[in-house]
Amino acid sequence: xxxxxxxxxxxxxxxxxxxSSIGFVPTxxxxxxxxxxxxxxxxxxxxxTVVSIFVNPTQFNxxxxxxxxxxxxxxxxxxxEHLSSKIVIYAPEVNDVYGDNTLSEHFDFDGIEDQMEGxxxxxxxxxxxxxxxxxxxxxxxxxxYFGEKDFQQLAIVKxxxxxxxxPVNIIGCPIHREHNGLAMSSRNxxxxxxxxxxxxxxxxxxxxxxxxxxxKSLQELVAEVSEVFxxxxxxxxxxxxxxxxxxxxxxxxxxxxxxxxxxxxxxxNNVRLIDTISxx
Numbered sequence: 001x002x003x004x005x006x007x008x009x010x011x012x013x014x015x016x017x018x019x020s021s022i023g024f025v026p027t028x029x030x031x032x033x034x035x036x037x038x039x040x041x042x043x044x045x046x047x048x049t050v051v052s053i054f055v056n057p058t059q060f061n062x063x064x065x066x067x068x069x070x071x072x073x074x075x076x077x078x079x080x081e082h083l084s085s086k087i088v089i090y091a092p093e094v095n096d097v098y099g100d101n102t103l104s105e106h107f108d109f110d111g112i113e114d115q116m117e118g119x120x121x122x123x124x125x126x127x128x129x130x131x132x133x134x135x136x137x138x139x140x141x142x143x144x145y146f147g148e149k150d151f152q153q154l155a156i157v158k159x160x161x162x163x164x165x166x167p168v169n170i171i172g173c174p175i176h177r178e179h180n181g182l183a184m185s186s187r188n189x190x191x192x193x194x195x196x197x198x199x200x201x202x203x204x205x206x207x208x209x210x211x212x213x214x215x216k217s218l219q220e221l222v223a224e225v226s227e228v229f230x231x232x233x234x235x236x237x238x239x240x241x242x243x244x245x246x247x248x249x250x251x252x253x254x255x256x257x258x259x260x261x262x263x264x265x266x267x268x269n270n271v272r273l274i275d276t277i278s279x280x
Contacts, residue, residue: 001081003089007097007138010050010090014139019047024141024168026132029053030070030186031079034176038145039083041173050139051080053091058104059127065272070189090139097134104130109159112248116241116263117152117274125156132157136166144168149175149183151261151276155248175276177203183275190271198234199268205229206277209242209262213279218242218251229266238265238272242279 004010014022023042027035031053042049053076060066073091080087094102104126107113113125136144146154154172161168176184181203182196191199205228209221216224222240229237242251245259254260260279265272 001077001085001087001089003077003091005090005092005096007090007092010088011138013088014048014050017048021046021048021142022139023049024052024135024139024144025049026052026054026135026144026146027076028055028069028186029076030072030189031076032176032184032186032188034147034149034184036079036083037176038147038173039080039087041171042143042145043084043087046143048088049084049086050088050090050141052135052139053089054097054131056097056127056131057094057102058098058130059121059124061121061123068190070186072189090135097131105133107160107163109156109163112152112155112159115152115243115248115250116239117265120238120265125153128153128156129160132160133164133166136161136168141168143171145171145173147175148172149185149274149276151263152248181207183273185273187271187273191269195234195269195271199266199273201228201232201235202264202266202273202275203277206262206264206275210277210279213260214254218253225264234268236267238267240264245278 023046025038025042039049039051053073055069057066106126107129118125146157148154158170161170180200182199205225212221225240229235241263243249243261244251245261251260261276262279263276265274
């Protein structure tokens with residue numbers, strides 16, 4: 001198994017392979033089955049698969065959240081090696097990615113950066129755009145793989161490669177869930193087993209919204225979700241929105257022929273979890 005900490009060494013290695021296709025799976029570590037599914041898909045569709053493990057500081061608007069984000073590099077490497085020893089790992093230090101200037105570039109993503117996550121995590125998508133643009137320049141992947149749990153991020157990445165003419169194909173992959181319905185997330189590492197069971201309320205609420213979609217007004221659905229979490233002392237609802245799946249703008253009414261997506265962000269035991277579901 002090859003592990004690179006320096007981008008120059010990774011670039012030299014990839015250039016020496018002269019492979020016809022490179023699949024790239026960017027991660028922040030604390031790997032779970034959802035990540036491994038992305039890697040399997042990348043391996044099945046490319047000659048070489050590169051996985052980055054890097055907790056990107058510029059996409060955190062909360063210093064405490066950054067400090068508490070799980071870092072499990074040794075365990076992550078073991079999981080990848082068990083999957084395939086042929087996967088190439090890029091696990092850089094911050095200065096290898098950013099040099100002496102750990103700051104974000106500013107991006108215009110046509111307004112979708114200001115919705116949902118962008119409203120509550122100022123500068124988040126500038127950080128996401130900055131690190132991915134740099135990773136794409138380093139790895140030069142043919143295909144890059146992202147989970148649809150971060151649906152808004154996936155839309156941002158597609159905007160990034162389109163607006164900056166980056167020659168990479170962005171592939172979204174279905175959400176991977178625990179047996180109880182909880183969306184897999186690196187942040188789940190910070191939950192107790194009891195918290196994990198309680199957090200199934202998030203996915204159960206989303207499935208109920210999908211069941212009722214089209215039979216109730218959007219305003220009724222939003223009010224019902226707010227009430228569910230207001231009545232549960234273990235949770236703090238940050239936002240719940242139903243948005244147009246293409247524009248990500250908050251929907252005020254259902255228009256025939258349009259696609260809609262529900263988005264939610266919830267705190268449980270000071271751990272922030274997000275989830276999403278297609279409504280039609």
